[in-house]
Amino acid sequence: MMNIYLLSILFSLVFLITILELVRLRKLKEQYSLLWILMGVLLLVISLNVKWIEKLAGWLHIEYAPALLFLFGLLFCFVFILHLTIVITKLSQQVLRLTQEITILKGKGSELHEHNR
Amino acid sequence: MKVLVIIPAYNEELSIQHVIHEIQSYMPEVDILVINDGSTDHTAAVAKEAGAIVLSMPFNVGIGGGMQTGYMYARDHNYDVAVQMDADGQHAAADLQSLLSEIQENDMVIGSRFLEKTSYRSSFMRKLGIRFFSMLVSLVTRQRFTDTTSGFRAAGRRVIELYANYYPIDYPEVESIVYLTRKKCRLVEVKAEMRQRETGKSSITPIKSAYYMVKVTLSVLISAVRFNEVKPTS
Numbered sequence: 001m002m003n004i005y006l007l008s009i010l011f012s013l014v015f016l017i018t019i020l021e022l023v024r025l026r027k028l029k030e031q032y033s034l035l036w037i038l039m040g041v042l043l044l045v046i047s048l049n050v051k052w053i054e055k056l057a058g059w060l061h062i063e064y065a066p067a068l069l070f071l072f073g074l075l076f077c078f079v080f081i082l083h084l085t086i087v088i089t090k091l092s093q094q095v096l097r098l099t100q101e102i103t104i105l106k107g108k109g110s111e112l113h114e115h116n117r
Numbered sequence: 118m119k120v121l122v123i124i125p126a127y128n129e130e131l132s133i134q135h136v137i138h139e140i141q142s143y144m145p146e147v148d149i150l151v152i153n154d155g156s157t158d159h160t161a162a163v164a165k166e167a168g169a170i171v172l173s174m175p176f177n178v179g180i181g182g183g184m185q186t187g188y189m190y191a192r193d194h195n196y197d198v199a200v201q202m203d204a205d206g207q208h209a210a211a212d213l214q215s216l217l218s219e220i221q222e223n224d225m226v227i228g229s230r231f232l233e234k235t236s237y238r239s240s241f242m243r244k245l246g247i248r249f250f251s252m253l254v255s256l257v258t259r260q261r262f263t264d265t266t267s268g269f270r271a272a273g274r275r276v277i278e279l280y281a282n283y284y285p286i287d288y289p290e291v292e293s294i295v296y297l298t299r300k301k302c303r304l305v306e307v308k309a310e311m312r313q314r315e316t317g318k319s320s321i322t323p324i325k326s327a328y329y330m331v332k333v334t335l336s337v338l339i340s341a342v343r344f345n346e347v348k349p350t351s
């Protein structure tokens with residue numbers, strides 16, 4: 001019988017394999033894959049131990065236990081997006097610095113060119 | 118004293134020549150550097166023809182990134198003073214002398230519209246914004262500032278070095294003052310005239326204004342707590 005738990009197990013497995021394959025093909029850097037692998041493993045462990053999730057849901061007064069899975073997924077997405085915006089900030093700083101250095105070098109180049117003419 | 122005037126310009130072919138010639142007529146000994154920030158018109162050619170050094174960014178990086186390129190150039194070429202001026206002709210080259218006369222005793226001199234009465238006229242909302250930032254910065258730095266959004270400034274060697282390493286990317290004027298006070302620089306304002314822009318239109322729209330207010334307020338407050346080991350200078 002198909003239920004949300006079985007679906008979760010299947011999804012986690014496919015997800016983990018996809019991530020590892022992407023790293024193997026060098027489409028994803030190891031440093032960025034770590035968070036995804038962590039997420040995949042966590043999802044798998046939770047999916048395999050339905051008792052844990054039901055117990056935890058009970059403590060938190062969540063009546064529909066799978067909702068806790070969604071909550072985990074959502075929170076993880078937030079963390080990962082935050083991580084990505086930090087990476088983007090760093091990249092845009094580096095791009096700006098490169099642009100500035102190139103502009104200055106280009107200026108020096110044309111100065112030399114005019115000098116030699 | 119080796120002086121460089123930095124003019125960031127984005128599509129200012131109509132006004133840039135006049136700005137350069139005005140500076141040359143008042144202070145023929147200064148070097149003029151135009152940072153052509155990805156203009157799609159003939160800004161670079163016109164500025165070069167007028168006798169300025171021109172550096173062209175490969176694409177538009179915004180006022181902060183362009184200005185910082187100027188400071189990097191000033192640092193690399195060992196200038197004693199770097200002066201920021203706008204390309205639209207709103208700053209008067211006649212005031213250059215009074216900015217430079219104070220730079221020996223200070224790390225930065227800011228040309229202010231409001232220190233004394235000048236002919237500057239502006240809309241109510243704009244004035245309110247300018248007031249707000251001056252109050253905010255005065256509060257945070259414990260030093261009185263009257264015109265923190267002014268883009269007419271002279272920077273000494275210490276500030277050139279600091280700005281070459283760090284300069285805010287967009288709407289940099291206000292935050293860059295707080296940054297300097299955190300680094301214990303001495304700042305002073307002198308009176309400066311500002312004219313209504315001669316050509317082109319101001320890029321400020323209502324949505325941009327709102328973003329400007331929020332973004333600049335946030336960066337001022339954050340930069341005020343960023344270097345907590347440094348006490349504000351008085």
